[in-house]
Amino acid sequence: MIEAIVAGHICLDIIPEMHGEVTFTPGKLIEAGAATISTGGAVSNTGITLTKLGIATKLIGRIGNDPFGRIVKEILEGHQAGLGQAMSVCEGAGTSYTLVVNLSGHDRMFIHAPGCNDLFDSNDLPIEELKGARLFHFGYPPLMAKMFADEGRELEKVFARAKEAGLITSLDTSLPDPKAPSGKADWREILERVLPYVDIFLPSSDELGYMLRMPSEGIDDCRAMAKVALQLGAKMVGIKAGGSGFYLRTSEGLGWLGNDWEERELWSPCFKVEVAGTTGSGDATIGGFLMALLRGFGPLESVSAATAVGACCCEAPDSVSGVQSWSATQTRIQANWTRLPINLGPAWAIAKEGVYERSQP
Numbered sequence: 583m584i585e586a587i588v589a590g591h592i593c594l595d596i597i598p599e600m601h602g603e604v605t606f607t608p609g610k611l612i613e614a615g616a617a618t619i620s621t622g623g624a625v626s627n628t629g630i631t632l633t634k635l636g637i638a639t640k641l642i643g644r645i646g647n648d649p650f651g652r653i654v655k656e657i658l659e660g661h662q663a664g665l666g667q668a669m670s671v672c673e674g675a676g677t678s679y680t681l682v683v684n685l686s687g688h689d690r691m692f693i694h695a696p697g698c699n700d701l702f703d704s705n706d707l708p709i710e711e712l713k714g715a716r717l718f719h720f721g722y723p724p725l726m727a728k729m730f731a732d733e734g735r736e737l738e739k740v741f742a743r744a745k746e747a748g749l750i751t752s753l754d755t756s757l758p759d760p761k762a763p764s765g766k767a768d769w770r771e772i773l774e775r776v777l778p779y780v781d782i783f784l785p786s787s788d789e790l791g792y793m794l795r796m797p798s799e800g801i802d803d804c805r806a807m808a809k810v811a812l813q814l815g816a817k818m819v820g821i822k823a824g825g826s827g828f829y830l831r832t833s834e835g836l837g838w839l840g841n842d843w844e845e846r847e848l849w850s851p852c853f854k855v856e857v858a859g860t861t862g863s864g865d866a867t868i869g870g871f872l873m874a875l876l877r878g879f880g881p882l883e884s885v886s887a888a889t890a891v892g893a894c895c896c897e898a899p900d901s902v903s904g905v906q907s908w909s910a911t912q913t914r915i916q917a918n919w920t921r922l923p924i925n926l927g928p929a930w931a932i933a934k935e936g937v938y939e940r941s942q943p
Contacts, residue, residue, distance in 0.1 A: 584715045585638045585876055587749070588629035589707060589740075590729075591699050591722035591756070592643035592669070593678035594650045595622035597861065597899055600684060620900035621657045622680050623699075624721020624754050627862040627901040630661050631869030631891065635908045637876060640715070642707065644670045644698040650677035661902075670706060672698035678725075684859045684899060700727035704739035712747035717876060720744075721754040721865070723772075724764040724789075734772030741779035750875075752782040754868055755789045769793035778815030782875075784868050785811075786822040801926055804829045805847070818843070820871060820888070822864045826924060827851040828871070828888045830881065842880050847940040849930065850885035853893035854920040862901025867892030873908065882934045890915050 599615030606612070621630070625643040632639045641658065645651035654677060658666030678697035684690045699722075712718060720740060723729035729737045744751050753776070758764040773793060777783060790807045791798025798807065808819040808831040818832040828850045836843040870891025874884035890911050898904035921936045933939040 583638060584640045586629075586632050586717045586719065586872065587640045587642060587712060587715045588625050588632065588719045588721070589642040590625055590702070590720045590754075591623040591678070591725050592621065592625035592641070592645065592654065593623045593680050593694070593697070593699070594654050595620045595680050595682050595861065595901060597682040597684065597859070599899070604683075618900045619653065619657075620902065621654050622682070622862065622901055623678065623725075624719075624756075624865055626654075626658070627865030628719060628721060628754070628869045628872070630658075630665075630902045631866045631895075631905050632873055633662055633665065634902070634905045635869060635873040635891065635911075637873050639665075640668055640711075641665060642668050642670075642711065644672045644702050644706065646675055646677035646698050647671050647673055648676050650679055668711070672701060674698065675701055682859075682861050684861070690860055694725070696725050696727065699725055702726050703728045703736050704743065707740055707743060709743055709747050712744055712749060715747075715749055717752060717872060718744040718747075718749040719752040719754070719868070719872060721868075722756040723753075724756045724758040724767075724769075727763065730758075730764055730767040730769075730772060733768065734775050737772065738775045738779065741776055745779050750781050751779060752784060752868075752872060753777075753780045754865070755785040755793070757786070757789045758792060770795070773811070773814050777811065780815065781817045782820065782872075783811055783816035783818070784820045784822070784871070786864055787824070790821060801826075801829075801849070805831070820868075820885075822867055822892075825852055825922065827922075828867055828885055828892070830885050832881065839875070840880065846881050848881060848885050848933070849924070849926055849938040849940075850889040851921040851924045851936060851938070852889055853914075854922055855893045855897050857896045858904070859899035860896055861899065863892045863895045865901065866895035866905055869905070870911075882937050882939075886915060886935055886937050887911070889921075890919070 871888035
C-alpha cells in the first residue's frame with residue numbers, strides 16, 4: 583500500500599567536486615574533480631528520503647525521452663525497484679537538469695534547466711493515481727511554468743484534487759528567479775488561491791520572504807511570515823531556516839492529528855555534522871517531518887526528526903546519499919547528538935531534547 587505520493591519537479595543533478603577558492607571569470611578554465619551524478623528536485627529528494635525512512639512512496643513527475651531521462655529512471659530504480667515506474671516520459675521537451683556548484687565557505691549555486699517540468703499540469707495527476715494514499719506532497723512550483731501561470735490556477739486544481747481524494751496535503755516551494763517569469767509572478771495571490779487546500783506548508787525563509795515581500799532574516803521574521811501564511815489558509819507552516827534550524831507554527835482545527843498539534847510554536851535547532859554539501863537538505867528535512875507525522879509522532883518529536891534527517895543529508899555532497907534509515911537516525915538522536923547553539927530570546931524555553939517552544943504569544 584502506498585502511504586505517500588510525491589509529485590512535481592524532478593531533474594538530474596550534476597555536482598562537480600570543487601577545491602579551494604573559485605572565481606568565475608569569462609575565458610578562465612576552472613579545474614574540477616570527479617562529478618557526483620544524482621537525481622534532484624522535490625520528487626526525487628523528498629520521495630527517496632521518505633522511501634529510505636520506511637514510507638511506501640510513489641513518485642510522479644516528467645522526464646524526457648533522452649539520455650538524462652534514462653539516467654534519472656535508472657537512479658530511481660536503483661534506490662528501490664518500481665520507484666521510477668510512475669514517471670511520465672515526455673516527447674516534447676528534454677529532461678530537466680541542474681549543475682550544482684558547492685563552493686567552500688559559501689552557499690551552493692545552481693545552473694538550472696526546467697526542461698519538461700514546464701509542461702507538468704493537473705492532467706498528470708488523475709484522481710485515480712491519488713486514491714489509497716494518506717499524504718500528497720508537491721514541490722517546487724516556481725520551477726514549473728504551468729504551476730505559476732494564470733495566478734496558479736493549475737496548482738490550485740492539483741491541490742483541490744488531492745483534497746477531493748481525502749489526502750493530507752503538503753506544499754514545498756523553491757526560490758523564484760527575479761529575472762525569470764517565476765520571479766515576476768504574483769506569489770501572494772497564488773498562495774491566497776492555493777493555501778486553503780494545503781494542510782502543511784513547508785517553504786524556506788528566503789522563499790517565503792520573497793513570495794510575501796516580507797523580511798526573512800531573523801526569528802521574528804519567521805514568526806511574522808508564518809502568521810500570514812496561516813491567515814492565507816495553511817493549517818500549519820514549517821519554515822526551513824538554514825543553519826538556524828526548523829520553525830513550526832500550527833493553527834486550530836488539527837484535532838485529526840491529535841490535540842497536542844493545535845496552536846504550537848516550536849523551533850528545532852540544527853544537529854551538528856561535518857558538512858559535505860547542503861544540496862537537498864531542505865527536502866530531506868521535509869521528508870523527516872512528513873515521515874514523523876505519518877508515523878503518529880507528536881509535534882516535538884516531528885520537528886526533531888526533521889532537523890535530524892536534514893543534518894544526515896548534509897554529510898554527503900548529493901541530495902540523498904547521506905540520509906539514513908529512521909532507526910539509525912533515531913539512535914543518533916537518543917545518543918545526545920549535539921545541536922548547534924541558537925539564541926531565541928527569553929520567550930522560548932527548551933521543551934524536549936533540544937527543541938524550543940515559545941510560551942508567550
